[in-house]
Amino acid sequence: xxxxxxxxxxxxxxxxxxxxxxxxxxxxxxxxxxxxxxxxxxxxxxxxxxxxxxxxxxxxxxxxxxxxxxxxxxxxxxxxxxxxxxxxxxxxxxxxxxxxxxxxxxxxxxxxxxxxxxxxxxxxxxxxxxxxxxxxxxxxxxxxxxxxxxxxxxxxxxxxxxxxxxxxxxxxxxxxxxxxxxxxxxxxxxxxxxxxxxxxxxxxxxxxxxxxxxxxxxxxxxxxxxxxxxxxxxxxxxxxxxxxxxxxxxxxxxxxxxxxxxxxxxxxxxxxxxxxxxxxxx
Numbered sequence: 447x448x449x450x451x452x453x454x455x456x457x458x459x460x461x462x463x464x465x466x467x468x469x470x471x472x473x474x475x476x477x478x479x480x481x482x483x484x485x486x487x488x489x490x491x492x493x494x495x496x497x498x499x500x501x502x503x504x505x506x507x508x509x510x511x512x513x514x515x516x517x518x519x520x521x522x523x524x525x526x527x528x529x530x531x532x533x534x535x536x537x538x539x540x541x542x543x544x545x546x547x548x549x550x551x552x553x554x555x556x557x558x559x560x561x562x563x564x565x566x567x568x569x570x571x572x573x574x575x576x577x578x579x580x581x582x583x584x585x586x587x588x589x590x591x592x593x594x595x596x597x598x599x600x601x602x603x604x605x606x607x608x609x610x611x612x613x614x615x616x617x618x619x620x621x622x623x624x625x626x627x628x629x630x631x632x633x634x635x636x637x638x639x640x641x642x643x644x645x646x647x648x649x650x651x652x653x654x655x656x657x658x659x660x661x662x663x664x665x666x667x668x669x670x671x672x673x674x675x676x677x678x679x680x681x682x683x684x685x686x687x688x689x690x691x692x693x694x695x696x697x698x699x700x701x702x703x704x705x706x707x708x709x710x711x712x713x714x715x716x717x718x719x720x721x722x723x724x725x726x727x728x
Contacts, residue, residue, distance in 0.1 A: 475502065475503045476502050476503065476691060476692075477499060477502040477503045477504035477550075477551075477690070477691075478503035478504075479503070480503070480504045480505070480550040480551060481504065481505050481506075481507070481542060481546040481547070481548050481549050481550050481551070482499050482504045482505070482506045482507070482549075482550065482551035482552070482553065482690070483506070483507045483509060483538060483539065483542050483549065483551070483552050483553065483586070483590070484496050484499070484506055484507070484508055484509065484553045484555060485509045485510070485529060485538075485553065485554055485555050485556035485582070485586065486509070486510060486555040486556030486557065487506070487508035487509055487510050487553075487555070488508060488510035488512050488524075489510075489512070489655065489656050490653070490655030490656055490657060490679050491555055491605060491650065491653060491655060491679045491682045491683065491686075492508075492510070492553070492555040492556070493679065494678075494679035494680045494682065494683035495553055495555065495679075495682075495683040495686050495687070496508055496522060497680070497683065498680065498683040498684060498686070498687045499551070499687060499690075500521045500522060502687060504521075504550075504551065505521050505522065505546050506521065506522040506523075507522070507523055507524075507525055507538065507541060507542040507545065507546070508522055508523065508524050508525065509525045509526075509527055509529070509538045509556070510524070510526065510527075510556070511526065511527065511528050511529070511556075512526075523541075523545055525537075525538050525541050525542075529556050529578060529582035529585075529586075530574070530577040530578050530581070530582065532585065534582075534585075535582060535585035535586045535588070535589045536585070536589045538586070538589070539586075539589040539590050539593065540589075543593060548593070548597065549590055549593045549594065549600070550594075550597075550599065550600055550601065551600070551601050551602070551603075551690045552586060552587065552590045552600070552601075552602045552603075553602075553603050553605070553686055553690075554582070554583040554586050554587070554602070554603070554604045554605060554627075555605040556578060556582060557578060557579045557605065557607075557624075557657075558574075558575060558578050558579065558657070559575075559617070559620050559657060560575050560617065560619050560620050561616045561617060561620075562616055563616060564618045567618065567619060571619065572619050575619045575620065575623055576619070576622075576623050576626075579620070579623035579624060579626075579627065580623050580626040580627055580630065583604050583627055583630065584630060587602060587604075587634055587645070590602065591638065591643065594638075594641070594642075594643045595638070595641045595642075595643060598641070598642040599642040599643070600642065600643040600644070601643070601644045601645075601646075601689065601690045601694075602631075602634075602643065602644070602645045602646070603645075603646055603647070603648060603686050603689045603690060604627050604630075604631045604645070604646075604647050604648075605627075605647075605648050605650070605682075605686070606624045606625075606627040606628050606631075606647050606648065606649050606701075607620075607624040607649055607650060607651075608649045608650070608651050608703060608705045608708060608709050609621050609624050610623075610624030610625040610626075610627055610628045610649060611625070611628070611649060611701075611703070611709060612709070624649075627647065628647055628649070628701055631645050631646065631647045631699070631701075632647075632699045632701075635698040635699030636698075636699060638698075639698055639699075644689075644694070644695075644697065644698040645698055645699065646689045646694070646697055646698060646699070646700045646701075646702065647700070647701045647702065648682060648685050648686055648689065648702050648704060649701055649702065649703045649704070649705070650677065650682050650704050650705065651671065651676070651677065651703075651704065651705025651706055651708045651709075652667055652668075652671065652676040652677065652705075652706075652708075653676060653677045653678070653679060653682060654676050654677070654678055654679065655679055658676070664676075670708065671705070671706040671707065671708055672706060672707030672708070672710065672711065673706035673707055674706075674723075674724070674725075675706065676706070677704065677705075677706065681704065682704055685702060685704050689702060
């Protein structure tokens with residue numbers, strides 16, 4: 447079945463692109479026998495999360511609109527889909543259960559950004575951004591919950607952003623959509639807490655991914671980050687893996703910020719009377 451004429455739904459054993467091969471100091475085997483779905487899993491944070499979960503023993507269904515060119519490792523399969531389509535989430539969950547026999551983890555990572563003046567925002571831009579950033583999250587959770595509730599366990603991590611915790615210049619739609627992810631996840635967490643299903647949120651700051659690559663003036667962004675650098679995708683993947691693991695067994699409805707210290711500041715300038723800061727790191 448094709449989701450759209452130009453975006454067919456395909457399902458085949460994965461081969462992990464060499465560009466995504468990372469070394470992790472993870473707890474190999476802690477997710478043995480577990481099954482995960484990772485949306486937006488072909489690049490950036492999603493790809494790093496796929497690697498991390500596989501390193502820890504999980505089998506993964508990678509969901510992405512864009513299929514990587516080549517695949518060469520076992521333990522993961524690709525489901526190519528456009529998650530803005532209402533039926534795509536139910537189909538991805540059905541594929542995971544059919545292929546692997548169960549579903550333990552869901553990582554809703556797929557998303558997009560937008561930059562414009564609020565007076566220039568069109569209905570089409572607003573609704574498309576919400577379709578992937580929050581509608582797809584809701585549908586993914588809705589489709590996964592019956593399976594997790596039936597087995598009495600499960601963990602969901604929704605990837606939001608520090609932009610969901612405050613405002614940014616020219617990013618009203620993105621801010622609103624990510625804020626929706628945060629509070630939807632909190633509500634979902636309390637609704638599912640006694641079913642054995644945990645729901646948590648990761649709010650990253652600036653990450654080196656294909657989505658953020660076009661951002662100009664990166665040095666200015668780094669200067670605004672107390673740690674003086676952007677994060678690597680694998681650092682956020684480790685945060686996600688922690689929230690999925692039994693190490694976070696008493697955490698649900700939590701919003702975990704990983705931003706290099708950005709949201710720890712009040713925004714006031716640093717006094718020139720303090721010692722000079724070390725040079726920025728990359």
